Every structure is written in structure tokens, then in C-alpha cells.
Amino acid sequence: MENTAFGIEYRPRTGSEAMCEALLDEGVEFLFGYPGGAIMPFYDALVDYPLKHVLVRHEQAAAHAADGYARATGKVGVCVATSGPGATNLVTGLATAYMDSVPLVAITGQVGRAAMGKDAFQETNVTGMTLPVTKHSFLVEEPEELYPTMRRAFAIARSGRPGPVLVDVPKDVQFAAVSGNGYRQLREAPPPIPAPALEAAARLIERARRPIILAGHGVTLSGAELELRMLAERCGIPVSTTLLGISCFPDDHPLNIGMPGMHGAASVNRAIDRSDLLIAVGMRFDDRITGNPEKFAPNAKVIHIDVDPSEMGKVVRPTVGIVADAKLALGGVLNHLRKSPECGAWREELAVDQAPERRKEAEARGRFGPVRIMEAIREATGGEVRLVTDVGQHQMWAARHFRYTRPNSHITSGGLGTMGFALPAAMGVALACPEESVWVVAGDGGIQMNIQELATIRDLGLNIKVAVINNGYLGMVRQWQQFFHNRRYSETPITGPDYETLAAAYGLTGRTVREGDDVERVVRWAEEREGFTILDFHIDPEQNVYPMIPSGMSVAEMIEEDDA
Amino acid sequence: MPSALEIRLCGGLLALNRLSMTLQNKRMPVEGLTLARNGAEVRVTVVLDCEGETARRYAALLSGLEDVSEAGVVADLEEVALVRADGRCEAVSGSPEYVERWLAENEVEDAVRLGPVARPGKGAC
Ligand SMILES: Cc1ncc(C[n+]2csc(CCOP(=O)(O)OP(=O)(O)O)c2C)c(N)n1
Numbered sequence: 119m120e121n122t123a124f125g126i127e128y129r130p131r132t133g134s135e136a137m138c139e140a141l142l143d144e145g146v147e148f149l150f151g152y153p154g155g156a157i158m159p160f161y162d163a164l165v166d167y168p169l170k171h172v173l174v175r176h177e178q179a180a181a182h183a184a185d186g187y188a189r190a191t192g193k194v195g196v197c198v199a200t201s202g203p204g205a206t207n208l209v210t211g212l213a214t215a216y217m218d219s220v221p222l223v224a225i226t227g228q229v230g231r232a233a234m235g236k237d238a239f240q241e242t243n244v245t246g247m248t249l250p251v252t253k254h255s256f257l258v259e260e261p262e263e264l265y266p267t268m269r270r271a272f273a274i275a276r277s278g279r280p281g282p283v284l285v286d287v288p289k290d291v292q293f294a295a296v297s298g299n300g301y302r303q304l305r306e307a308p309p310p311i312p313a314p315a316l317e318a319a320a321r322l323i324e325r326a327r328r329p330i331i332l333a334g335h336g337v338t339l340s341g342a343e344l345e346l347r348m349l350a351e352r353c354g355i356p357v358s359t360t361l362l363g364i365s366c367f368p369d370d371h372p373l374n375i376g377m378p379g380m381h382g383a384a385s386v387n388r389a390i391d392r393s394d395l396l397i398a399v400g401m402r403f404d405d406r407i408t409g410n411p412e413k414f415a416p417n418a419k420v421i422h423i424d425v426d427p428s429e430m431g432k433v434v435r436p437t438v439g440i441v442a443d444a445k446l447a448l449g450g451v452l453n454h455l456r457k458s459p460e461c462g463a464w465r466e467e468l469a470v471d472q473a474p475e476r477r478k479e480a481e482a483r484g485r486f487g488p489v490r491i492m493e494a495i496r497e498a499t500g501g502e503v504r505l506v507t508d509v510g511q512h513q514m515w516a517a518r519h520f521r522y523t524r525p526n527s528h529i530t531s532g533g534l535g536t537m538g539f540a541l542p543a544a545m546g547v548a549l550a551c552p553e554e555s556v557w558v559v560a561g562d563g564g565i566q567m568n569i570q571e572l573a574t575i576r577d578l579g580l581n582i583k584v585a586v587i588n589n590g591y592l593g594m595v596r597q598w599q600q601f602f603h604n605r606r607y608s609e610t611p612i613t614g615p616d617y618e619t620l621a622a623a624y625g626l627t628g629r630t631v632r633e634g635d636d637v638e639r640v641v642r643w644a645e646e647r648e649g650f651t652i653l654d655f656h657i658d659p660e661q662n663v664y665p666m667i668p669s670g671m672s673v674a675e676m677i678e679e680d681d682a
Numbered sequence: 683m684p685s686a687l688e689i690r691l692c693g694g695l696l697a698l699n700r701l702s703m704t705l706q707n708k709r710m711p712v713e714g715l716t717l718a719r720n721g722a723e724v725r726v727t728v729v730l731d732c733e734g735e736t737a738r739r740y741a742a743l744l745s746g747l748e749d750v751s752e753a754g755v756v757a758d759l760e761e762v763a764l765v766r767a768d769g770r771c772e773a774v775s776g777s778p779e780y781v782e783r784w785l786a787e788n789e790v791e792d793a794v795r796l797g798p799v800a801r802p803g804k805g806a807c
């Protein structure tokens with residue numbers, strides 16, 4: 119058709135263009151992806167839109183990078199892959215985001231509609247395959263549905279309890295002509311919180327003598343850091359942050375007692391055991407926290423605040439359940455509080471129990487090892503850093519011994535525990551926060567799982583610093599073998615490259631750091647230099663994470679360093 | 683004590699897949715599952731081997747799925763059995779207990795049981 123007014127050729131929009139427009143209308147800045155046959159029309163359209171695409175080196179990394187971006191910004195992360203192997207490579211990343219309630223939209227190409235169901239080249243039923251690890255998924259078979267479906271995918275990803283949404287688009291649908299968009303809104307606004315629940319929660323808090331707040335990822339997701347702090351400070355209630363809750367309440371706050379659970383501080387686990395009231399905010403009583411739920415917090419009443427109604431009573435039966443966004447719920451509880459509980463004696467009791475742990479930690483800071491490395495990163499960055507961690511012993515050391523003082527400064531794969539998460543996730547974080555310092559703490563096992571992303575990092579010139587905590591083992595598994603399998607170290611010793619040489623091969627910089635080297639100096643050097651730097655810290659191979667509550671057990675079976 | 687849920691789906695086959703995957707994935711103690719419809723809407727009645735409180739939690743979980751328009755615990759169940767006896771086909775209907783009794787007391791060549799399903803117009807939905 120000819121547009122006579124301007125003398126330019128006018129052609130109808132294609133499905134791919136409608137997809138790009140939906141992305142722009144959602145305020146998307148970055149896409150992380152990898153092209154292939156079935157997604158080529160989309161990649162062709164992309165060129166004409168002001169959307170920045172990051173070409174990763176493996177689709178798993180695209181999902182983790184989008185995840186890191188989403189966690190750092192609170193916005194929806196976007197990843198893109200082709201059909202078949204591209205789509206299957208996304209699955210680990212989707213599962214990681216699903217377990218940690220991270221909003222993602224994953225776009226996958228699919229074979230053309232006529233070829234579907236015929237075992238076509240690179241055809242996989244990705245909607246079927248990802249059913250258990252997505253909040254929702256769409257197979258878009260009608261071109262006119264593309265734009266509204268994309269918009270809806272974003273709305274679903276960020277509404278209520280966030281999560282990943284997959285949009286699978288057959289190739290011919292991407293090519294097809296589309297006209298209007300007809301965006302439909304999501305169905306309902308969140309219901310108001312019933313006043314009696316807030317009232318009941320406030321009364322429980324007022325009467326408590328040994329209360330503890332357990333703060334989880336929901337606090338960060340809803341931006342409830344201030345309300346959490348107001349509740350804690352107004353009532354003098356100690357706060358324990360879960361693995362994903364870390365950094366939602368400052369570690370240097372006198373009321374912060376540390377992380378609970380399998381590798382949490384012994385004093386925190388004992389405190390939960392003696393507590394008479396747990397105020398659980400945006401956390402889901404993961405088995406890594408409760409151990410045996412029958413024996414968990416046996417003396418405590420429970421206030422459970424969570425936006426997902428199906429979390430109520432899933433593991434721990436709440437005395438009062440409040441199904442709401444953490445920010446609204448905490449604000450509501452604060453409004454209903456008439457007085458503060460008397461828990462001064464409780465705080466003193468906890469302080470006495472914590473004192474030896476604090477002494478031990480201070481001692482460990484003086485020795486070459488993970489605690490000292492964490493402290494050096496903290497010193498060099500002044501705490502102004504986003505720390506992205508992988509999975510294993512180093513993850514627990516970073517969780518326990520780094521002092522986080524900025525909201526949302528700790529990013530890790532909690533629920534799925536995905537090795538290989540940290541490096542690509544840090545790419546998303548670094549792109550989201552270009553002015554901020556971004557450090558990765560990874561093990562010598564996990565860093566090798568997405569090491570190919572060094573090429574992406576080099577291309578983008580990302581200023582990420584990596585500390586490899588190199589113990590020559592799949593350390594966490596080795597530790598379990600030591601405790602529960604008679605030290606039979608089956609397939610846990612692991613080798614890796616020389617990271618200095620490897621970095622150089624990618625045009626990047628690395629250093630090896632051994633006992634006797636000046637840890638503080640090398641960390642400061644890395645922090646101060648412009649550009650990616652990898653530090654390979656060779657630590658004691660058999661250092662363990664203490665304490666440890668064996669899986670499914672209770673605080674009574676906790677293994678502490680002195681009795682190991 | 684078994685409990686029953688009625689779930690109304692607004693999507694197609696993928697919605698049904700997602701529902702059955704969720705039942706299996708969350709290890710819901712499914713004793714029976716019956717599909718029915720009203721117009722384009724698919725109505726699924728699931729009998730669960732658990733008490734009411736757990737069933738309500740499962741209903742909350744299922745109503746969080748995007749293509750579930752409603753989900754709730756239902757008290758009133760209805761069953762229909764198409765039975766073949768003396769060469770004729772007829773329908774027997776009533777409460778599941780009634781249909782059970784009827785089938786035990788009568789001689790039938792073959793029977794197809796449709797249900798239990800949530801009785802229309804009642805229950806939590
Ligand atoms: C993808 C994946 N595979 C396997 C595991 C099981 N796993 C958990 S921790 C761990 C060891 C990690 O070793 P490393 O990266 O060297 O860290 P370390 O524990 O030594 O600090 C393994 C294999 C996992 N979490 N993720």
C-alpha cells in the first residue's frame with residue numbers, strides 16, 4: 119500500500135515487529151539471547167528497534183543474565199532463544215528464576231505451525247517441557263495475539279508472586295502480518311488485607327517475649343526494607359535474614375542476628391528453637407531453614423506474611439496468616455501496634471550466645487581463607503558492591519561472613535542452587551547497574567559451568583570482578599562425603615584451568631593468589647583497575663562450612679566446628 | 683476424609699496439561715479426577731485424599747494458575763452412571779453413595795461412571 123501523503127511505501131506490521139513493540143512498550147532495555155533458525159524473523163526485526171541485545175555464548179547464560187538483571191532492578195528480565203536445543207538450554211535458567219520468584223519473560227522461536235507435531239527439525243514441545251518451572255506459558259498460534267500475549271506475559275511475570283513466563287512463537291507467526299493490538303489487562307487488583315489479621319498479628323507481637331523476624335526474598339521483591347526496619351526498631355525485635363533475604367536488613371544493624379538454617383549461625387538456630395514468636399516475612403520455610411519441620415521452632419507461634427496464598431500452612435502452620443505484599447502487610451501491622459513487646463532480656467540472651475561466634479569470625483579474618491577474602495572485598499568496595507555468588511561452600515561463606523549494608527546487594531541462586539549461575543547473572547547485574555561495583559564469588563567447580571561467558575564480558579567491556587574460591591574440590595559435596603560417607607571423596611576432586619592464562623586468552627586479566635600473598639592488596643588492585651578481573655584464590659582444600667544441620671534433622675543434631 | 687475441589691479452566695489443552703502437571707508436581711493426593719464442561723469452559727472435579735484445610739490450600743494454589751478462572755472446595759457431589767442392562771442403556775444419577783449403592787444392588791452388563799462432579803450452582807465456586 120502506498121502512503122500518498124508522505125510518498126513512502128507502507129507495509130503492514132509483522133508479528134516480529136509487534137513483539138519488539140510490546141518489548142518497547144514494557145520499557146525493556148536489554149534482551150539476552152542467542153539466535154537460530156526458528157527465531158530469525160524476530161532477530162531480523164530487532165535491528166530496527168532501540169532494544170539492546172546481548173549475545174551470550176550459551177542460552178543458559180541468557181536466562182541467568184536476565185535473572186540477574188531482574189533481581190538487581192526489580193524489572194522483568196528478558197531472554198530469547200531459538201527452538202529445540204536453544205529452548206532446552208534455557209530450562210535450567212527458568213527453573214532457577216521460578217524457584218526464587220524472579221520475573222522473567224523468555225521468548226522462544228518454534229517451528230512453523232504447519233510443521234508442528236511432526237517431529238520437525240529442532241522441534242521440541244517447550245511449553246510442555248517447562249510447565250513445572252514457569253509461572254505461565256503461551257504458545258502463540260494467532261499473529262493478532264502476539265502483541266497482547268507479550269504484554270500479558272510481562273504482567274503475569276511481575277504480578278503477585280513474580281516468576282518466569284515463556285512465550286513460544288512459531289516462525290510463520292513471527293513473519294505473519296498483524297494489525298491492531300488489543301492489549302488486555304490482568305484480571306484483578308490485590309484484595310485489601312483483612313484488618314482482623316493485622317490486629318491479631320499486632321497483639322501477638324505485643325505479647326511476645328522472645329520474638330524473631332525471619333526476613334526473606336519477599337522483603338526485597340516488594341521493597342519493604344524500610345517497613346521491616348521500622349517494625350524491628352520500634353519493637354526491638356531481632357531480625358534473621360534467610361539466604362535470599364540477606365541484605366534486606368543491614369548486617370551491621372545491632373538487631374541483625376544473621377542467617378538461619380542448615381549452614382546458618384548456631385546461635386540463630388538455637389534462638390529459633392527457643393523463640394516464642396516467629397514473624398516470617400516473604401519467606402517460605404524452605405527445608406534448608408526448617409530441617410525437620412516437626413521439630414522446628416517448637417515453642418513459637420507464627421505470623422506468616424506472604425503474597426502467595428498457597429504458602430500458608432504448606433510447611434509450618436501459621437497462628438496468623440497474612441496473604442499480602444510484604445510492604446503493605448508490614449505497614450498494616452505497624453499501624454495496628456499499640457505498644458512494643460518486652461524483649462530486652464531476650465536480646466541480651468542472644469548477644470551472649472553470639473559473642474563466641476563473633477570472636478571466632480574476627481579470628482578467621484586474620485587468617486588466609488574465605489572469611490578474610492570476604493572482608494577484603496568489603497574493605498576494598500566500602501560495602502558499595504553487588505555481590506553475586508554461585509553455589510557451594512563459598513556461597514555459604516559469602517552469605518555468612520560478608521557484611522551487607524546495602525539493600526539488594528546480595529544475589530544468589532537459593533531455591534534451585536544452580537552452579538554456574540553467578541558469572542552470567544553478574545552480567546545482567548553489571549548492565550543494570552553500570553556505575554556500581556559488581557563482584558562474583560564462585561567456586562572452582564561452578565565457575566567452569568558458564569566460563570564461556572568471558573567472551574561476552576569482554577565484548578561488552580563489563581567491569582565485573584571475580585573471586586574464585588579455589589579448593590580443588592566440589593567442596594560442598596566433599597564436605598558431605600566427609601561427614602556422611604566416610605571421607606570417600608568420590609568424583610569431587612576437580613581441576614580447572616590456570617585462570618590467569620585463561621583470562622589472557624579472552625583478552626582479560628587474572629591473578630592467582632596463594633597463602634602468604636597480600637589478599638587486601640590484590641583485592642584493592644582488582645577493585646581499582648578498570649575492567650574485568652579474575653582472582654583465583656587457592657585456599658585450604660578441606661576447609662568446611664560450620665555449623666551444619668544434617669538434612670532433615672533439627673538443631674539438636676547440629677554439627678559445630680569443635681565437635682566435628 | 684476425602685475432599686473435593688472444583689476447578690474451572692479458561693484455556694485449552696495446555697491449560698489442562700498445566701493443571702494435571704501441577705496436581706502431580708505438588709503431590710496432591712488425587713483419588714479421582716473428572717472432566718466436564720459448560721460451553722467452552724472446562725470444569726474439573728478432583729477428589730483428594732486429605733482434610734478440608736489442606737484441600738483449601740491446594741485450591742488457593744490452583745486458583746493462582748493463570749488459566750484457572752475459579753477453584754474451590756465443594757461439598758456437594760453428583761455422580762452419573764450410564765448403565766447397560768437387559769440390552770438397554772440408561773442413566774442413574776444421584777450422590778456418589780447413592781450411585782455406588784444402586785450399582786451394587788442392580789445387575790448391569792456394563793457401566794460408565796461420569797463423576798463425581800461438583801453439583802452445579804453450589805459449592806465454593
Ligand atoms: C548444576 C549443578 N550441579 C550440581 C550441583 C550439586 N552441587 C552443589 S554444591 C557443589 C559443589 C560446588 O563446587 P565448587 O563450585 O567448587 O564450590 P565449593 O563448594 O567448592 O565452594 C555441587 C556439585 C549443583 N548445585 N548444581
Ligand SMILES: [Mg+2]
Nearest residue numbers: 561562591593
Ligand atoms: Mg570448590
